[in-house]
Amino acid sequence: xxxxxxxxxxxxxxxxxxxxxxxxxxxxxxxxxxxxxxxxxxxxxxxxxxxxxxxxxxxxxxxxxxxxxxxxxxxxxxxxxxxxxxxxxxxxxxxxxxxxxxxxxxxxxxxxxxxxxxxxxxxxxxxxxxxxxxxxxxxxxxxxxxxxxxxxxxxxxxxxxxxxxxxxxxxxxxxxxxxxxxxxxxxxxxxxxxxxxxxxxxxxxxxxxxxxxxxxxxxxxxxxxxxxxxxxxxxxxxxxxxxxxxxxxxxxxxxxxxxxxxxxxxxxxxxxxxxxxxxxxxxxxxxxxxxxxxxxxxxxxxxxxxxxxxxxxxxxxxxxxxxxxxxxxxxxxxxxxxxxxxxxxxxxxxxxxxxxxxxxxxxxxxxx
Numbered sequence: 001x002x003x004x005x006x007x008x009x010x011x012x013x014x015x016x017x018x019x020x021x022x023x024x025x026x027x028x029x030x031x032x033x034x035x036x037x038x039x040x041x042x043x044x045x046x047x048x049x050x051x052x053x054x055x056x057x058x059x060x061x062x063x064x065x066x067x068x069x070x071x072x073x074x075x076x077x078x079x080x081x082x083x084x085x086x087x088x089x090x091x092x093x094x095x096x097x098x099x100x101x102x103x104x105x106x107x108x109x110x111x112x113x114x115x116x117x118x119x120x121x122x123x124x125x126x127x128x129x130x131x132x133x134x135x136x137x138x139x140x141x142x143x144x145x146x147x148x149x150x151x152x153x154x155x156x157x158x159x160x161x162x163x164x165x166x167x168x169x170x171x172x173x174x175x176x177x178x179x180x181x182x183x184x185x186x187x188x189x190x191x192x193x194x195x196x197x198x199x200x201x202x203x204x205x206x207x208x209x210x211x212x213x214x215x216x217x218x219x220x221x222x223x224x225x226x227x228x229x230x231x232x233x234x235x236x237x238x239x240x241x242x243x244x245x246x247x248x249x250x251x252x253x254x255x256x257x258x259x260x261x262x263x264x265x266x267x268x269x270x271x272x273x274x275x276x277x278x279x280x281x282x283x284x285x286x287x288x289x290x291x292x293x294x295x296x297x298x299x300x301x302x303x304x305x306x307x308x309x310x311x312x313x314x315x316x317x318x319x320x321x322x323x324x325x326x327x328x329x330x331x332x333x334x335x336x337x338x339x340x341x342x343x344x345x346x347x348x349x350x351x352x353x354x355x356x357x358x359x360x361x362x363x364x365x366x367x368x
Contacts, residue, residue, distance in 0.1 A: 019065040026062055029053050041074040041087055042067050050074040055085035099123045100137040103130075104145065113146035139285050139313035148284040203244050206252030207233045208260040210267045212354050215330075216240060217260045218249075223277035227263060227330040229350040243328065266331060267358070270298055271365035276332055282323070285316075289323035296337045299362045303341050325349060331358070 019026045019042070028036040036053035043050040044060045050068070051057065068074040071087065081088045103119045119142055120130035134142050203225065205218035216236040218226040226243060228236045241249065252260065259276075266274040280287055288311045295310070296302050302310075304317040304324075313319070324335040330350055336358045340346050348355035 019062045019067055021062050023067075025053070025067055026065070029055075029065075030059060032056060040067055040069055041071055043074055043077050043079050048079045049082045050077060050079050050087060051082040052085045052087040055082055055087075057082065057084050096133055097137055099125075100134050103134060103142065104138070104149075107142065107146045108149055110146075113143055116142055135312055136315055139288075139308075139311065139316040139319055144284055201244065201247040202250055203240070203247045204250045204252050204256050205237070205240060206257045206260045207236060208257070208264045210264045212267055212357060215260065215264055215267065217252075217263050218244075219256075219259070220279045222279035224259075224329060224332060225279040225281065226328050227332055228328065229330050229354060263331065268361075269365065270358075270362040273298075274332055278329060278332060280329070280333070282326065285319060286323040286326055289320050290327060290329075290333045290335075293324070293327070293333050293335055293337065296334060298334075299365060301337050301339045301343075301359060303339060304346075305341055307338060321346070334358075337362075 019029075025036070025040055025042075029042060032054045034054040039053070041050055041052060043066045045064045045066070046060070066077070068077075074087065075081075103123060106114060106119065106122065116131060117127050119134075120127040123130050125133065131141065134140075134145070138145055140148060201220060203218050203220055205216060205226075207214055207216045209215070213229055213231050214233040214236055216226065216228040216230075216233070216239075217224060218228075218240050226240060228239055230236050230239075237249075262272075262276075263274065265272050280290060282290065289307060292307050292310045304320045305314070307320045308314050308316045311320075320338075324338055325347070327333050327335045327349065330336075336348060336355045338346075339359075345352050345355055345359075
């Protein structure tokens, strides 16, 4: 056995590295990580094959494994390609991603969202399978992707100073009535106000104190647009100014401070509940994630995988984590209830210790 290993290493010593059990690449092999496919390959001296990282074959002894940065280097060992994972062929996930990417470009070039059947036929797939594949890769249906792309295009055109009418037609809306019907949800405000960078929008705010630090609550005419938590009240106000650089920030009166007191009360005693009108501003995907977060009951937690599955995009864990990190409405959109698959706490915009405290308090409240 050692002779075989020695001969193999001699033959490939310039193209492979011997794996150790703490090598991050070996851990990805053990996890059969599909996202590592195409980044490196590995060969097994005792079986004389080379594989992709996600290979479902029985794990080899790391002492018999060599790592290769390229497919050519793996082939240079003289070993044969694994018949199970077929490392010489394009990975299925990569091929699927390429099909979806091609469909996305087709959607982006079209004046009207292409029919699902046309997109599926172009990909050589049935409509049902293509729909599931597209949603699994992007987290959105083809129709929702088209709507999100057009919304992004409108925002970009308005930000560049285009007139509202020009932005409407450049984004593919054939009538202004269709655009205005969806404009508030799309932009979070009227088109003209968005074009002005939120100028003249009134944002009321006030800061309260809790056992977890200062809490800033800010609202537009539509509802609560920000709940920020931190150690320094002035830093929270600066953060709010950065979020709404051209809006009028108005200090809250006694009535508004009562709203802040409700938020502080919920932080201290989650059993009180918190039901507020919200002004949620984000991409279509972010809003789907944030709604899923609001569906997590107080006292319970969910994993990023749970959220991804609940919105019909089981492979979008990283995107879910990104949406959680982008949430600027603490506690009302409870991103603190999302944990890692092993139950441990991951990062939290307002600090992991605050996340732990919120989860613990909610668990006690439910128990009581």
